[in-house]
Amino acid sequence: MQPLKVAIIWHMHQPDYRDPATGQALLPWVYLHAVKDYGEMLATAREIPGVRLTFNLVPILLDQLAAYGRGELSDRWLDTARRDPKDMDVQERTFLVDSFFSVHGERHIQPYARFRELAALKEAGGRRAAEGFGIQDLRDLQVWFLLSWAGHHARREHRLIERLVAKGRGFTEPDKGALLKLYDRLVAEVLAAYRAAEASGKVELSITPYAHPILPLLCDTAVAARARSGVQLPQIPFVHPEDARTHLRFSARCAEQHLGVGRRGVWPAEGAVSEVAVRLMAEEGALWAASDEEILARSLTDGLQDRRRLYRPYEYAGLPLLFRDRALSDRIGFAYARWPAAEAAADLLDRLQAIARQAPGGMVTLILDGENCWERYEDNGYPFLKALYQGLLDAPELAMVTVSEGLADLPLEPLSRLSPGSWINGDFDIWIGHDEENRAWELLAAARQAALEAGGLDGNPSAALEHLLHAEGSDWFWWFGEHHRTEQADTFDRLFRHHLQAVYQASGQPVPAELLVPIKAPQRRSRVVEPAALISPEIDGRITDYFEWLLAGSVELAGGSAMHDASCEMTGLWFGYDEYYFYLRFDFRRCLVKLAGTSGQLEVRLDAGEEWLATLPIGGQPLILQRPSDGFRADGGLGAVAAIAELAVPLQLLGLQPGAQLELSWRLLDEGRQLASWPVDGAILLNYLGAGLEDLQWPV
Template identity: 35%
Template sequence: MNLSFIWHMHQPDYRDESGIVQMPWVFLHAIKDYYDMPWMLERHSGLKSTFNITPPLIRQLKLYYDNPQNSDKFFNLWLREISSLNMAEYSWMIKICKSSTYDTVVSKMPSYDVLYKKESYTHQEFFDLEVLFVLSWCGVYLRTNSEIVKEMLQKGKDFIYEDKLSLLHELTHFVRGIFDYYVELRDRDIISISTTPLNHPILPLLLDMNSAKVANPSTNIPKHPISLKDDALLQIERAKELFEDTFGFQPDGFWPAEGAVDENSVALLSECGIKWIATDQEILFRSINSRDKANLYKPYDYNNMCIAFRDHELSDLIGFTYRFWEPKLAAKNFTSLLSSINDSHSDATVFIILDGENAWEFYDNNAFDFFDALYTNLGSTPWLKTLHMQDVYGLDKKRLNRLAAGSWIHGEFNTWVGHKEKTRGWELIFVTKRDYEHHKESLDEATKAKITEHFLASECSDWFWWYGDDHFTEFGLEFDTLFRSHLIAIYNLMKIAPPLDLFEPIIQNRSSVDFWLKPKSYISPDIDGRHGSFFEWIGSGVVYENRTSSTMDIPKGPVNKIFYGQDDECIYFAFDTDIEMMKRCKILRLIIDPIGFNEEIDIDFTTQKQYCRKNGGIVFEVAFEDWLEIKIDASSIESQKLDFRFELSSGDAVIQTLPSFGELEIDMENDFSDRWFV
């Protein structure tokens, strides 16, 4: 069988209208992921892969080649004397420097861990926090091969200004070589390189907003939308130009932003010389009106466009599930699942396509141990061959007569239009575009060119990703400000007072409280599996799984909400679920740390609705009728602080990991005296 990986490397354009990068994530992912991902592949002879590198990433990474402090807000403040920072700047730097993932990054660096937990700092502590934050983003390659990075990690504290200068010089020198490294690996036929339209827009929505209703008739779209076809064409052509200028050759493949496709957008890509694209299995299933996965394991030809359809479940195992597994066990499981496919389809071509950067900080050691084990297994599997997309293009392809509209998220476009905040963003673009059309004849060509750049930037999918309640980030207001700044700049360039609406945040103040309410009091509900009495769960904590996730779209499983709480002797959980989806789940794995409890709970309730059992020395009750309830007797557990995690399985596949943000901590000594309420 053939196995083809596509790793999608993308960051939105963080530059404001003055060209200054407002958030440092491009640089930080560069020192952690953009080099490490192909390097981890190269270490294993004979393996191939495709890397999709987006234009906003390319443009911004080049700004860090020399004196990044001149182009990046963070590094400008990072190099300034602490006493020169005003309160807003000081607070913002703390917010950034405490944004590293705690469990897998901060907790592994003792000096950083201490500072991370502090609320106030001396000048030296603040200085150390700034340095340790940047060091925490250094990937395995730098930690292994850079003497400066190794020495500073060993030092751990009491850094001086010269340390900052030395570190920044080392890292800027490192990022200058990243794109050359990709070209070298391509020349050696280890990788192929593709790209995405210029500002990562949802092409079908630019061409015709009604494509959202084609994919999902219940989607609310803006009133009086206009086609942005001219912009769509520019997004493709300018991406090709930037790609050739960077890598020295024309791209022949695109990952359409978010795997978003329809027949019109694919026709436009084809007209622009693109020969292959990739998207999600849901698009294939809707196109052929069949969910038989046997149809998935081959490339397709739609009107002379080669299309690869990702195996959603296998891709999500790497993106979301295996981070909780022991690396060699995860690699073995993945290879076993491929073997099962090979047993039934020996000529299969399986496509694994996912985010190539945002998942790895949730793995220990930035996923190095996982990839080392996975690539070792793949390289020693005689019945498997890895291909990049240049190889795939040369394979026999099955004809596809129709292409459904949709994206890699549920086969629809609701992540980018539908919610009132998302729709409001589009309405502001359309209003601004109409005003521009009324005034463009009076503008010179240089001004029109600048305005076009701002329109293309405003069409980035990432702005709409963070609008609405389906994703959360502490930096939502910063994204909102960046989006509106492009439209404000257009009016300023036209010498027209921007509408006041553009100065009003689209995002209303939100925080993690929107998806995670902490317990307020003891609870002692009856465990009967019936969602009958609201009062039994008053004071419980609530995790809204249908509102969580971050830079990656965590696949939604049967559980929508988790209610949890405790009394003096027991811990309680209730799972508000999609009943029909839940009935397909047979096993719930319960993991409790630090006591090492890891047991499967039978939730096949076809013969019984409720039972009490003892596993691993712990007694628990389970019941399910119109929701799932669990009661755990904590009297035999010595540890007072417990971290809970759950895995729901259907067949051999883990279909949902809970909570989606990691682990749920319960402190058995908590008396809730600080959270009493009336």
């Protein structure tokens, strides 16, 4: 049997955090991921003979890595880390305490007594927590924040890190200075390490269009309506395929500067493709391009009813195309972090071997974020990656390949049409359609037109053009709207508007007043709409009657983070009650069987003073109600999964009294392993008004 080729593409991406107004980076993630992930991922690959991988590097990330490596770029966080706390003013101390707990608590705070102690000090101090931190507390916080960004290889190979972790507290300025000096050196070595890895033949390096734009939307924003009907488009159309071409050309130029000369494959930002965008990539010399399986399914007449059709390369407009296996890629990105590393690797290998039996000699492509997920893994993902890589090499029916190696001897199946869309739901809704997103597109179009009329886009490159390209990046639009949340949303908003301001300034024109006003609305948590009346829906997993949930309460869903996980598949959450039960309804974009399989479970946590877990098996078994404190199981609950998921939990069991609040959160599990969870942090509070709810309604 011919082995199944396995091509893994690790996508390394950060937006351009450099503020055109100051030249300083506003956020530290390029530097910190360079310490924790970029070099570390290569070190793990070098450690295991025979590993073959493809890394995708975004050009604006390369530019920032080079600037940090030369010592020409800094950011407020790094400057704060370098500063002696005894010289800090109140504002600087407050920033330090507010910002330097921005790490994964379970993996990087809880295991260390001093970091836990500092976190408790902040929690106890509330909004004025910084006032309770002494000089030594502040310095210890600086060092522990930096230590939390040390990856497996750095901890193993540098005694300094081992010594500081063992010391635990009472760090000195020389301690911190030595750690920062080491980190500066690790960052400066990253680009050379990638060049050397590619020269050795161990890895292939691919790129993304320059500033990580959504190419199809640059070509024509109207494509969003073809990907999903009913989307609200900006009032000013944006139709500039020439800008898409410029991003491709700038990308190739940047890659040559930092990585070396040569044609490269392209992972278009967010896997976003259209027929026009793919033609442009082909014309600009891309070796190959890739997207998501949803795009392939929509492009084929019969979809992917035969999954074997996913495990082969295609061609459109002369360009080889690959389509990633979504489920396997997402398992690495979102599910396996909570599994024991060996079990997670074994599970993925079992699934790949099953594909090998179905499609011998074919090619499976896994594409995902190669940096953000590892903070949630044991030891920064090293045990999982080592077990996975070694397992791939040891399995005779599997063959690790770079993308170009995989394509070398496989025939390309031509596509007569290519459906437009991205890796997220096969559409462009993350970046267009919401009022904030559409407003951003309209401001972008206005700035481009003003610069064009003033001659600011003449010359290649011009300052106005460079700022325009940066403003066309997808990352600003990612945080507009309500799909995703971050404490730094105002920073992304400001960077976008500053680039547009710079377009006007470089074109010799006054900056419109509207660019001085934030686009992003103030961040708020999920809003709860109370039920309008008592409800008694039939628990059958279906909307049996139009009216059964019509008067239910609802929860406005707040989005996630820099990664788009399976919790974002949830499209609605409704709740209500009658005399006997508290009812919950969960709607998902795809049915739960497709998200988690028949062995999956929806686990709902309910707490009104005593915690209960309601576990709803997706395969059709009865609802399980269990009290975690003692394992007691209760009867009387109802649950069903079909088009939707519905639960009914006895009010008596929950101990709910009128006027009480119920804490709610949920997890999606597959064989006990978490695939997704919601809310992003904490729990949502739902009010229970009891039968008195009816008395609050006005008669009509």
